[in-house]
Amino acid sequence: MSLPTNSVPAGDIRDRLIISLDVPSVEEARALVHRIGDAGTFYKIGYQLAYAGGFDFARELIGQGKKVFLDLKLHDIGNTVEEGVRSIARMGMTFLTVHAYPQTMRAAMAGKAGSDLKILAVTVLTSYDDNDLIDAGYAPVPAAELVARRAEQARDIGIDGIVCAATEAQAVRGIVGRNRLIVTPGIRPDGSEAGDQKRIVTPAEGIRLGANHLVVGRPIVKAADPRAAVEAIVREIADA
């Protein structure tokens, strides 16, 4: 299959890197964003920071012209998801994650109606391999197969984008087409530690496999020079 990087709308190349602000406090997040400066344009706020003042900090980032991906991976009964997403849709975020369960995806799309918020469906977490799925009670199914099934359901529901490992991005692109976003965590520049991630690729590979956006946390957050780490990844994206 040809590589679909041309499905990415022209724009600021820096937006293709989403920097995951996985730090314990707003003070640390603010200092990190300051160090990264204009090298970074798009930040993700997940569990760790969201529940430590991150919602107000998201507004601060948006006020500075940055884009924010709120990674709450919502999953609850439909009514709760719909009303929760309706509240989030007023906050000015660019992306929000929900788990790729059909009820949850439908509810999230109903809740965001009329806003610019894009809903991303998390298919199978990048820290899971086939054995972890069995451990979680699934009948034996390769992670890639479950990702494909969930991508089909997400497409049929009309979801805005998919979160998957880049190792599945080409197959997912074949399912969801050119107009939906593919966002891939589990990205590791050459020489960085995998940590708990299992389905990983380098930034260049992620882009070549068709991801619209890469999510990178520890390789930037824990770098001695986070700005240099961001610049190196953006260069890799540009050259891929």
Ligand SMILES: O=C(O)c1cc(=O)[nH]c(=O)n1[C@@H]1O[C@H](COP(=O)(O)O)[C@@H](O)[C@H]1O
């Ligand atoms: O939804 C996500 O962002 C996400 C989905 C997934 O399958 N795997 C995954 O790692 N993530 C998030 O992406 C970030 C990856 O961080 P690092 O592993 O430090 O680069 C973390 O904040 C995760 O919560």
